Amino acid sequence: xxxxxxxxxxxxxxxxxxxxxxxxxLFILTLALFNTDFPNKGLFLTLSLGLISGGIIIYSxxxxxxxxxxxxxxxxxxKSISSRGIWGxxxxxxxTTFYIVLYFFPKYLGLGTDGAENSGLISLFDPLSQLLxxxxxxxxxxxxxxxxxxxxxxxxxxxxxxxxxRYQQVRTVSVMxxxxxxxxxxxxxxxxxxxxxxYYDLKSMWPLNYYIFDEWSVNGFLSNGNIGLALILFxxxxxxxxxxILTYKYGKRWYCSWVxxxxxxxxxxxxxxxxxxxxxxxxxxxxxxxxxxxxxxSVVMTTAMIYTYLGYDKNDFWxxxxxxxxxxxxxxxxxFAGVMFFKGKEFGKDAKYGAIGFFVVxxxxxxMHFTGTTDNIFFIKxxxxxxxxxxxxxxxxxxxxxxxxxxxxxxxxxxxxxxxMAAILGFQQRLFSKFRIxxxxxxxxxxxxxxxxxxxxxxVRAYAQKGENIVRSSCVGCGIxxxxxxxxxxxxxxxxxxxxxxxTEILLGNDVDLMDLxxxx
Amino acid sequence: MQEHIVxxxxxxxxxxxxxxxxxxxxxxxxxxxxxxxxxxxxxxLMYIYMGHMKFEHTQPYENWxxxxxxIDLKKxxxxxxxxxxxxxxxxxxxSLKYDKLIIATGSKxxxxxxxxxxxxxxxxxxxxxxxxNLEKHAPNKDVCKRAxxxxxxxxxxxxxxxxxxxxxxxxxxVREDSFxxxxxxSGESEMINRHIKNHHIDLRLxxxxxxxxxxxxxxxxxxxxxxxxxxxxxxxxxxxxxxSPNIDFIKDSNIETGRGVKVNRYLExxxxxxxxxxxxxEQHEGINGRRPIEAVWYTGRMMGETLAQTVxxxxxxxxxxxxxxxxKFLDIEYQTYGxxxxxxxxQDYEKHFHWKHEDDTKCITVAYNxxxxxxxxxxxxxxxxxxxxxxxxxxENRDVDYVMNHLSExxxxxxxxxxxxxxxLSAYNKQLQIA
Numbered sequence: 001x002x003x004x005x006x007x008x009x010x011x012x013x014x015x016x017x018x019x020x021x022x023x024x025x026l027f028i029l030t031l032a033l034f035n036t037d038f039p040n041k042g043l044f045l046t047l048s049l050g051l052i053s054g055g056i057i058i059y060s061x062x063x064x065x066x067x068x069x070x071x072x073x074x075x076x077x078x079k080s081i082s083s084r085g086i087w088g089x090x091x092x093x094x095x096t097t098f099y100i101v102l103y104f105f106p107k108y109l110g111l112g113t114d115g116a117e118n119s120g121l122i123s124l125f126d127p128l129s130q131l132l133x134x135x136x137x138x139x140x141x142x143x144x145x146x147x148x149x150x151x152x153x154x155x156x157x158x159x160x161x162x163x164x165x166r167y168q169q170v171r172t173v174s175v176m177x178x179x180x181x182x183x184x185x186x187x188x189x190x191x192x193x194x195x196x197x198x199y200y201d202l203k204s205m206w207p208l209n210y211y212i213f214d215e216w217s218v219n220g221f222l223s224n225g226n227i228g229l230a231l232i233l234f235x236x237x238x239x240x241x242x243x244x245i246l247t248y249k250y251g252k253r254w255y256c257s258w259v260x261x262x263x264x265x266x267x268x269x270x271x272x273x274x275x276x277x278x279x280x281x282x283x284x285x286x287x288x289x290x291x292x293x294x295x296x297x298s299v300v301m302t303t304a305m306i307y308t309y310l311g312y313d314k315n316d317f318w319x320x321x322x323x324x325x326x327x328x329x330x331x332x333x334x335x336f337a338g339v340m341f342f343k344g345k346e347f348g349k350d351a352k353y354g355a356i357g358f359f360v361v362x363x364x365x366x367x368m369h370f371t372g373t374t375d376n377i378f379f380i381k382x383x384x385x386x387x388x389x390x391x392x393x394x395x396x397x398x399x400x401x402x403x404x405x406x407x408x409x410x411x412x413x414x415x416x417x418x419x420x421m422a423a424i425l426g427f428q429q430r431l432f433s434k435f436r437i438x439x440x441x442x443x444x445x446x447x448x449x450x451x452x453x454x455x456x457x458x459x460v461r462a463y464a465q466k467g468e469n470i471v472r473s474s475c476v477g478c479g480i481x482x483x484x485x486x487x488x489x490x491x492x493x494x495x496x497x498x499x500x501x502x503x504t505e506i507l508l509g510n511d512v513d514l515m516d517l518x519x520x521x
Numbered sequence: 522m523q524e525h526i527v528x529x530x531x532x533x534x535x536x537x538x539x540x541x542x543x544x545x546x547x548x549x550x551x552x553x554x555x556x557x558x559x560x561x562x563x564x565x566l567m568y569i570y571m572g573h574m575k576f577e578h579t580q581p582y583e584n585w586x587x588x589x590x591x592i593d594l595k596k597x598x599x600x601x602x603x604x605x606x607x608x609x610x611x612x613x614x615x616s617l618k619y620d621k622l623i624i625a626t627g628s629k630x631x632x633x634x635x636x637x638x639x640x641x642x643x644x645x646x647x648x649x650x651x652x653x654n655l656e657k658h659a660p661n662k663d664v665c666k667r668a669x670x671x672x673x674x675x676x677x678x679x680x681x682x683x684x685x686x687x688x689x690x691x692x693x694x695v696r697e698d699s700f701x702x703x704x705x706x707s708g709e710s711e712m713i714n715r716h717i718k719n720h721h722i723d724l725r726l727x728x729x730x731x732x733x734x735x736x737x738x739x740x741x742x743x744x745x746x747x748x749x750x751x752x753x754x755x756x757x758x759x760x761x762x763x764x765s766p767n768i769d770f771i772k773d774s775n776i777e778t779g780r781g782v783k784v785n786r787y788l789e790x791x792x793x794x795x796x797x798x799x800x801x802x803e804q805h806e807g808i809n810g811r812r813p814i815e816a817v818w819y820t821g822r823m824m825g826e827t828l829a830q831t832v833x834x835x836x837x838x839x840x841x842x843x844x845x846x847x848x849k850f851l852d853i854e855y856q857t858y859g860x861x862x863x864x865x866x867x868q869d870y871e872k873h874f875h876w877k878h879e880d881d882t883k884c885i886t887v888a889y890n891x892x893x894x895x896x897x898x899x900x901x902x903x904x905x906x907x908x909x910x911x912x913x914x915x916x917e918n919r920d921v922d923y924v925m926n927h928l929s930e931x932x933x934x935x936x937x938x939x940x941x942x943x944x945x946l947s948a949y950n951k952q953l954q955i956a
Contacts, residue, residue: 075572446533447562
């Protein structure tokens with residue numbers, strides 16, 4: 001017995017015009033893709049991006065500014081595009097195709113190879129690239145531009161949607177800023193200043209930025225004197241010092257929903273799809289296996305990569321293979337021992353899986369060291385491991401599935417199932433952080449709005465209806481559960497570690513003696 | 522053989538009882554429901570119609586949960602209860618034996634004998650079937666050109682919000698001269714009046730329904746207003762003038778009933794091994810200023826938590842703590858802690874401090890004893906406050922000055938929100954000087 005799906009709520013005429021404007025903008029890009037040679041590329045590029053942004057802006061103003069402030073989720077599960085309807089699938093397929101072409105067949109986008117001029121879509125972006133960095137565009141420049149436009153325009157939409165909620169506004173301005181400045185403009189300007197530096201998005205840290213410790217990258221930095229050395233040191237400090245401090249104080253949200261570009265796109269362009277993430281227990285199980293497997297993969301792969309280009313003796317570089325492996329194993333052991341010592345009790349059954357994971361990595365590293373030759377790491381070529389990671393994780397998982405499948409799997413499937421950076425931050429958030437989502441006593445009515453809107457697929461309600469705070473490694477702290485809660489039950493907070501995890505059976509408001517009896521058992 | 526606990530009703534009360542009995546024991550548990558196969562959150566029905574969620578999202582537990590926890594679910598309508606033979610007889614013809622019976626059948630919408638109240642297109646908004654009925658009669662603004670809602674309570678305003686989400690014009694008849702002012706003090710009630718009108722809902726205060734008129738097919742055509750005689754054409758009439766216990770099937774049994782199933786403080790009925798909890802239970806006397814029948818989600822859950830102890834051998838009284846409740850009026854959230862009564866029902870000693878923000882969507886009312894200055898309770902609109910903090914202050918018998926000076930400790934709004942405690946405190950101090 002299910003309710004028939006009602007018709008989607010109609011959009012207004014003004015919104016139809018806005019849609020048409022946006023589609024014309026996209027159409028210009030499509031014409032370029034099919035090799036229309038526009039006379040004044042700069043003009044047509046401006047026109048196209050302007051129309052796309054303008055369409056989104058007009059559409060959102062009509063959608064939200066004509067109504068009173070408040071939660072604007074009416075009809076989300078009726079609309080074809082946001083409920084895995086026909087439009088959802090069409091957009092999903094178009095996005096997926098785009099990603100496949102982008103990663104694997106850039107020549108179809110018009111990338112000029114072997115010194116040839118760009119054509120097609122990529123050539124349309126040449127004027128902008130010339131303006132910023134004095135070189136012609138690449139497929140990555142095209143992608144970066146469109147990505148930035150999407151975050152800015154849909155970020156504006158998101159800000160209007162939540163114009164009663166300052167947490168959402170501030171957070172969105174932050175991701176817009178980091179995308180435009182750190183991911184898009186600064187790397188271009190850095191190129192202008194020093195064109196032999198590798199592309200470096202300062203906010204993207206290892207292991208999300210898995211190529212930073214590649215040989216070409218490290219060589220690129222080191223051959224650039226102090227600035228290069230400073231950059232690579234910043235990369236190391238980011239993950240080993242800055243990130244743990246900020247995550248301790250604010251939870252992983254400081255990165256995932258305030259800074260990160262993947263998160264930025266998910267929160268803005270992906271906002272309409274957040275409700276599509278699966279809340280099933282089985283999805284959570286899959287998530288834990290998958291994301292930690294990727295993490296193990298990325299640690300082993302990076303270690304192997306660095307190992308490959310290090311020498312056996314100190315001729316090339318002070319860091320030798322033996323020393324490096326010892327450092328990695330020492331560090332991992334320190335982390336593992338520390339966690340087991342301080343938090344072993346909280347873990348229970350998961351501790352076993354953690355221990356298995358830990359010893360697998362150590363064993364892999366040792367085997368690698370003692371079987372390795374210059375080219376082979378556990379009998380597989382180092383480069384093969386690296387390219388497998390780049391292909392399956394870096395391209396297919398994070399791009400094709402992570403973004404292409406927005407309208408099917410929800411907006412954060414990469415962040416949830418694949419991102420090794422999210423795994424590290426989440427591990428810390430679960431164990432050593434002041435962050436939690438506080439549940440407001442006994443006020444939960446189990447309505448499910450929170451779980452429904454969780455892009456990370458956390459069954460928020462399962463905690464709230466028990467009066468229990470939400471402390472989950474996957475929570476990116478977007479704050480939408482708190483926003484949509486009709487009874488004011490959820491609040492994102494940084495407070496003391498003490499009493500942060502508070503499982504209860506009887507909620508506040510009942511007999512105090514009964515609460516004592518049951519909850520303190 | 523394990524003792525067999527049968528629970529009639531799979532709402533929050535019955536399901537909470539079942540879950541806690543399972544935690545405490547190995548007893549055989551069966552939950553009976555005629556409404557749905559699985560437990561869903563009744564409070565979320567509105568969001569299905571509004572398209573925020575699908576029905577399955579309103580189910581707090583996945584379908585495997587019940588089998589895993591060995592809670593049997595039976596879909597069936599209980600026609601009568603034979604307490605001598607400890608047997609339930611179902612409308613479908615079968616029967617079920619129990620050792621202990623928990624009645625948790627909730628409420629049904631009130632109908633006050635209005636002419637035409639059973640026509641096609643006339644409905645309450647309580648059961649899942651009501652939602653299906655609404656979807657049938659009001660799928661969009663072309664099929665339903667106008668809806669009339671009768672009764673200005675929490676369900677009435679939710680139904681108005683639902684219809685509003687599909688751009689269906691709504692006329693909202695409220696018996697009182699201001700929305701829900703039997704419960705809310707006037708400053709709050711009037712703010713909500715304005716908020717309702719800002720949503721383009723045709724709010725008619727002080728108006729009663731006289732009759733519902735039928736078209737030639739037995740479907741609602743219009744309604745007549747008692748006071749003015751005005752006829753309003755409509756395709757749907759929502760009857761939301763409160764709820765009453767859903768216990769018709771018990772009236773013929775030996776179980777004592779009044780308006781609800783009569784229970785003592787242990788939630789036991791007059792028949793051994795038969796209990797009642799939630800909306801359908803009626804205390805002989807209200808507990809600590811509460812009503813004998815509390816049709817509230819939270820109290821249903823609390824009764825379920827309590828009764829599980831008794832059923833499993835630890836016989837304890839139902840003894841709820843400080844009163845709290847919450848609701849949402851369109852875009853304005855409401856929370857209450859302790860007791861704040863409306864002008865109509867408050868005692869002489871109860872005095873109010875009221876503060877309203879200039880944007881007309883936020884306000885608070887603090888109730889205190891004017892003789893002793895003791896803090897009695899708070900209503901808060903548009904500002905979230907912390908349950909635990911107020912529960913502690915109420916237990917500690919804090920006075921109103923303490924509460925007003927520490928109000929920021931109770932703030933539960935999201936980060937970066939504007940804070941109003943300073944403004945509220947200065948208004949409070951000013952009022953003291955005038956008084």
